[in-house]
Amino acid sequence: MPSHTPNEEEKQKKESSSTDDGGGSVKAKQEDFLKIFRHDPKHLWNKHSIYRIPSEIRNLNHKSYQPRVVSIGPYHYGNPELRPMEEHKHRALRHFLARVSHNNIQDLEDLVNRFSDDDKYMEKVTSSYAKPIDPQWCEGRKAFTYLMVLDGCFLLELMLGSSRRLCCSSNPPTFDCCYDTNDPIFGRRAKRHGVVTYVKLDMLLLENQIPLLILERLIQIANLGNEVKLNAIICKFYGCKHQVHPAEPLGLHILDVYRKARVYNGDYTGWTVPYSAKELDEHGIRLHGTYHGGSLGDWFANIGGFKEVEFIQEKEKGILCQLYDIFIEPFLQLRSNDQTSSPPRGVCNYTKKKVAWLFALVDEVMFSPLIYSVAWWYFPLWIIRGDLNLPFLTINQSTRPILLNLLAFERLHLGKDGRDMIVTHYVILMSCLIRSKNDVEYLRCNYVLSSLPGRSDEKIVKLFADMTHNVIVDDITGVGVVNKEVVELCYRRPNMLRAKWLRHFGSDLKIWINVLLTGYGVAFAFVNTYINVMNYTSSRGNIKFNR
Numbered sequence: 001m002p003s004h005t006p007n008e009e010e011k012q013k014k015e016s017s018s019t020d021d022g023g024g025s026v027k028a029k030q031e032d033f034l035k036i037f038r039h040d041p042k043h044l045w046n047k048h049s050i051y052r053i054p055s056e057i058r059n060l061n062h063k064s065y066q067p068r069v070v071s072i073g074p075y076h077y078g079n080p081e082l083r084p085m086e087e088h089k090h091r092a093l094r095h096f097l098a099r100v101s102h103n104n105i106q107d108l109e110d111l112v113n114r115f116s117d118d119d120k121y122m123e124k125v126t127s128s129y130a131k132p133i134d135p136q137w138c139e140g141r142k143a144f145t146y147l148m149v150l151d152g153c154f155l156l157e158l159m160l161g162s163s164r165r166l167c168c169s170s171n172p173p174t175f176d177c178c179y180d181t182n183d184p185i186f187g188r189r190a191k192r193h194g195v196v197t198y199v200k201l202d203m204l205l206l207e208n209q210i211p212l213l214i215l216e217r218l219i220q221i222a223n224l225g226n227e228v229k230l231n232a233i234i235c236k237f238y239g240c241k242h243q244v245h246p247a248e249p250l251g252l253h254i255l256d257v258y259r260k261a262r263v264y265n266g267d268y269t270g271w272t273v274p275y276s277a278k279e280l281d282e283h284g285i286r287l288h289g290t291y292h293g294g295s296l297g298d299w300f301a302n303i304g305g306f307k308e309v310e311f312i313q314e315k316e317k318g319i320l321c322q323l324y325d326i327f328i329e330p331f332l333q334l335r336s337n338d339q340t341s342s343p344p345r346g347v348c349n350y351t352k353k354k355v356a357w358l359f360a361l362v363d364e365v366m367f368s369p370l371i372y373s374v375a376w377w378y379f380p381l382w383i384i385r386g387d388l389n390l391p392f393l394t395i396n397q398s399t400r401p402i403l404l405n406l407l408a409f410e411r412l413h414l415g416k417d418g419r420d421m422i423v424t425h426y427v428i429l430m431s432c433l434i435r436s437k438n439d440v441e442y443l444r445c446n447y448v449l450s451s452l453p454g455r456s457d458e459k460i461v462k463l464f465a466d467m468t469h470n471v472i473v474d475d476i477t478g479v480g481v482v483n484k485e486v487v488e489l490c491y492r493r494p495n496m497l498r499a500k501w502l503r504h505f506g507s508d509l510k511i512w513i514n515v516l517l518t519g520y521g522v523a524f525a526f527v528n529t530y531i532n533v534m535n536y537t538s539s540r541g542n543i544k545f546n547r
Contacts, residue, residue: 303394
């Protein structure tokens with residue numbers, strides 16, 4: 001028999017005890033996991049909607065995924081930096097209990113039982129979280145349910161607190177559960193000021209979510225179902241101009257509803273462009289912004305609809321076509337009517353024939369097939385221009401975290417079964433347009449974006465470059481596909497010549513002055529020659545007529 005030291009014996013006892021205590025449960029959980037997976041593979045991931053940010057995404061900018069003021073849900077619960085807001089959570093819970101005290105709910109335990117007694121409902125809530133949560137929430141359902149109720153009451157009271165009518169409805173007059181107007185968190189005046197602005201930003205973080213099923217049941221318990229539409233009140237809370245369609249089902253969480261409110265009707269399919277904003281302007285494509293109003297200091301209302309991207313082509317008459325209409329077209333009409341019309345009085349046939357011969361020669365020489373094709377190649381009669389309309393965007397402290405969390409949500413949830421990833425497409429498009437500070441200045445002048453003080457143009461360029469650092473371009477899914485119409489317009493010969501001219505000589509004042517003087521000299525010489533020819537032909541005609 002081999003001898004064992006006391007340390008080895010204690011280690012073996014611990015291993016055996018851990019195997020006896022937890023080994024069976026672990027094996028049982030693994031067997032249940034495999035049974036579920038064999039029965040329905042989608043069962044494990046198709047119900048997830050709240051995710052932990054992967055390390056390859058988080059490492060680029062971890063602060064954008066970390067709450068600053070309040071923790072919502074189990075992922076960030078217990079963070080010492082977020083504990084000051086727990087007091088306001090319990091205050092909201094007391095207010096909600098006062099709301100529902102007339103509905104056979106006397107205390108917190110009665111409210112929690114309304115949730116925990118429904119096993120299927122709580123299983124649906126639990127399956128919304130993609131990764132295993134902290135073990136303290138797995139030991140018993142009561143603790144997890146209490147956390148959901150506490151955070152749900154806080155979110156609901158926060159969104160209803162600005163409306164006194166909704167705050168005090170469905171309550172007997174004896175209960176004064178309405179918040180004071182000057183309340184720092186739930187008051188109406190705190191909606192856009194103070195710490196509430198940071199709370200609203202924390203409510204849009206992907207890891208800081210709870211299922212809206214919790215808020216929906218709280219609304220039913222408070223008998224507010226006829227007055228409160230959850231999707232609509234979230235859109236109103238964030239100042240969204242376009243609300244979610246009433247026929248749209250309940251959102252997964254607040255971030256999902258916010259995204260749907262920003263992805264309203266539009267024809268944008270996710271294409272991108274081959275050049276930056278300044279280069280597109282040089283190729284004859286003008287950029288315009290769609291502005292819906294609002295102040296620059298509003299962190300959430302000044303992100304336009306992500307589908308408000310539209311490309312329109314327009315045909316305009318070129319210089320050659322305009323000259324043709326002014327000088328050549330009238331005489332061609334005169335020539336076509338030559339056989340039926342009589343010559344003007346006092347003008348002999350010789351003068352008329354000379355004038356007709358002169359412009360016929362100009363028509364045959366300048367607009368012969370060879371000359372016409374060369375002129376069309378370099379100076380086409382019709383110039384095609386493009387207009388690219390983009391949603392207005394304000395760059396402020398909330399732009400980076402909001403867009404990054406929307407990108408993460410689309411990548412982890414919407415991208416797994418081929419659903420629309422319009423925010424990802426929009427960010428890629430903006431990163432293609434913004435490649436230098438000149439592009440930022442151009443977009444600002446055309447009301448496509450604005451920025452608050454402290455945001456330099458170089459920082460805005462770096463912002464979009466960093467956001468697309470981990471975005472994978474895939475032609476199969478439509479991410480990064482270049483618009484064919486934009487490419488064809490940019491590669492037209494006149495547009496390329498225009499771009500080269502503006503790129504090399506566009507800002508040189510001396511060259512523009514020389515071009516204007518040269519053009520004036522050529523036009524003056526042409527007019528002078530034309531007048532001399534007309535005077536000569538008219539004088540010869542008068543001599544013949546007098547004879």
